[in-house]
Amino acid sequence: MSNRTNEHWRDLAAKLETPSLAWIDGPVPALRGATRSTVDPATGLVLADVAECDADDADRAVAAGRRAFDAGHWSTAHPRERAAVLTRWADLVVEHLDQLALLDCRDAGKRIVDTTSIDVPGSAAILRWYAESLDKVYGEVAPTGSADLAVVTREPLGVVAAVVPWNYPLEMAVWKLAPALAAGNSVVLKPAEDSPLSALRLAELAAEAGLPEGVLSVVPGSGPVVGATLGRHHDVDAVTFTGSTAVGRLFQTYAGESNMKQVWLEAGGKSAVVVLDDVHDLDAVADGVAAGIFTNSGQVCSATSRLVVQQGVAEELIGRVVERAAAIVVGDPLDPATQMGPLVSERQAQRVLALMERGAKEAGQAFGGGVVDGAPTTCFVRPQVLTGVAPDASIAQTEVFGPVLTVHTVGTEDEAVAVANGTPYALAAGLWTDDLRRAHRVARRLRAGTVSVNCVDALDVSTPFGGFGHSGYGRDLSLHALDKFTGLKTTWFHYG
Template sequence: MAIQSNGSGTKNLIQIPEIKFTKLFINGKTFETIDPRSGEVIARVAEGDKEDVDLAVTAAREAFDHGKWPRMSGFDRGRIMMKFADLIDDNVEELAILDTIDGGKLFSWGKSMDIPSAANTLRYYAGAADKIHGETLKMSHELQGYTLREPIGVVGHITPWNAPTGAFFLKVSPALAAGCTMVVKPAEQTPLSALYYAHLAKLAGIPDGVLNVITGFGPTAGAAITSHMDIDKVSFTGSTEVGRLVMQAAATSNFKTVSLELGGKSPLIIFDDADLDKAGEVCVAGSRVYVQEGIYEEFVKKSVQKTKMWMVGDPFNPQVQQGPQASKEQFDIVLSYIEHGKREGATLLTGGKPCGDKGYYIEPTIFTDVKDDMIIVKEEIFGPVMSLMKFKTVEEVIERANNTTYGLAAGIVTNDLNLSNRVSRSIRAGVIWINCYFSIDTDCPFGGYKMSGIGREMGLDGLNQYLQVKSVVTPIYNSPWL
């Protein structure tokens, strides 16, 4: 196990563990998973294809149709899920290391936030597993009616590379609580932690066939899941372009239910009354930032100062604030968008280049003199690129913020309660953050309007995505109460 340098010439105590889980339960081809810090191969991982998906779906279908998981009491499912969560806590450091070497996630963030949050998501839905119930209906005729909420069946989960652990459990946890069985395909860029979680699920007592993980590529394994006749629902997180293909495959196969969490180009709106220092902290995660004219120049100045102090480097270094892009492909995409911005006439204020002598690192980049019709404003970049734009009036910024095909989220920074209420009701997006950009909680539903998706994850809305409603009606003869 190699001890990692923290980038300052000294050694820290982080050791890269042996990669234990790289194979499916069935034999197949392999592909390389790459460390984005260096561009070097970490391990070779089993490459699942259509035949492997067929085998996994057969196992999931058998577990759903004849197995004990859907027929188990919600309390017992929840107890096993709690044990699963405890096992995640017991292995938090190794899991955080996997997401760091596989996807460039900051190790300190993964260890303190991402992995513990995943365990708590499991616990949240474990607590809901024995509280799934229907309603008693007051029928208008001599009838008695009630509803049942039942698991939807076999689910296909397709997760993204930007949140390998978080997205895995946002999908798997409510599906387990509902009593579903499933096939999970993690992004080919970040498969390692998903395979580890499958191992922990088995140790926790989740029956064979309930949770299956197929590693592989979207056009083969992913496409086989979305078009499979024995899968009852697909949950996909990724690009809008691929989301459209998922919907088409679902419609042309068995009309399976689809939930999609897709692209976004979320506006962050900063008003004149905002505290500039706090606004600067909030804007770190923003890419389309509108700043009111009264504070625009000062905000630009502070943003540049903050960006120049921003540390990019090895994600194992606790002082680093930004690690590498997850893959060479994404590295090239982000750099191409930066070139688009320069060609279209935006002013490159800072950054804009690769950094370091190896790996997929990009300097934090700020553009000004940006127009709303530029590609860097219209399209999702998924990299450290911010566009700063000036606005005058509330009416203007609402119109500009809504002038997008996306509607995932939006942020507002102001001390004016009436203003924040007005703007939050006017922005067409699934989540609005006021003075707390990118604050995510398990109890808060997350999902988009427009081309940002269908359905919601997290909260009890997330659980309902995996339940069917069945109505049961019986006659009541000679009732004196009707």
């Protein structure tokens, strides 16, 4: 992809076909005919008027999922049959790589170099991984007396509602869909209001791959309407959600108000990267620190948005991080030379800009921030580094979900751990040290679902992802994701 120019991608973007209909037993408009415009944050232009579904549409999607589940064409199919469909689906995702990459680039402002090299190939790889896992997940035989046999099997739950965010529209959808569908469930997917397009195209490709009718629905619409309907629905057996902690709490409430459905939450983050004073290659550390917060314009739940650095290397490292932030090229996400694209929407940009202004008042010094001069929309925001921030300052406790790094200088290892663990979130953490013993010792003390040691935001489909505390519970990715979408069933045979 590296040899493709800005002009090449602009030409393809001009011809891009954008899906606009919901997907419930095939492409359909919203029952009441309502639409919502989805906007390119890089240009401010409307990409498509997408079906704006409501509670009745959500009901229709859940009914389709239940009908498909009860029919058993998917839920009771041989695991290898399901694997074959998921594999064909992965192949189709790769075949349509350019289209899917452009949909997320234009709909969410993501860099084309990321969507083509990470998001779309990664989504296909996740579909393949779960397809390949299906005939390798075994049940159990419990220890019993000689006159009995107790068999423990994993059973699909039924209808799963998946609610996903706008920062990785395609990949987050696949994180939920691949294990839920692999396990035999039906899924109703609600994409984010700001980035529904790739999810709608994904449903078309699923049908082409042979996924039976009704097994997957995609219902675009607002969280307070469609999301709440799915959360309260008595015929939804589980909700899997990635998004803010505040909305995660709502889904817990919805479950209590309805059928006590399972709710799995991957919620907010305020991750710290700890840099100890024994590190020597400060250039590598500075590169890692910058990547940990400024990747995807800081719109990453596990972004290491707090730098906790020991005094011995603090001054030199902070200077290098500030230099890297100032040098980042913020621009057109279709241009392969761009290092950071726009924020997803004007609404998100205004929120981030307000937090930048507040943070500058709480910091000793503020470097960068604000709207890029001459940019076509206010969604283009410069990275900001805030030094001299108290660990309990609001900017150090609030998930910005934008390119804002707070810096906290500490004297001791114990103080570093205390500051790193000093928020209610516990999704991820980073640690840089040249001492292997310190690496093991400090990593064990950091409260986080993933600790990346001498690397940035380590992630793979084979390892579980999720957090503790206000970051939620349950895990995406790995075989552990199947735990969320299956129930254990005991069948006891007595031969007396």
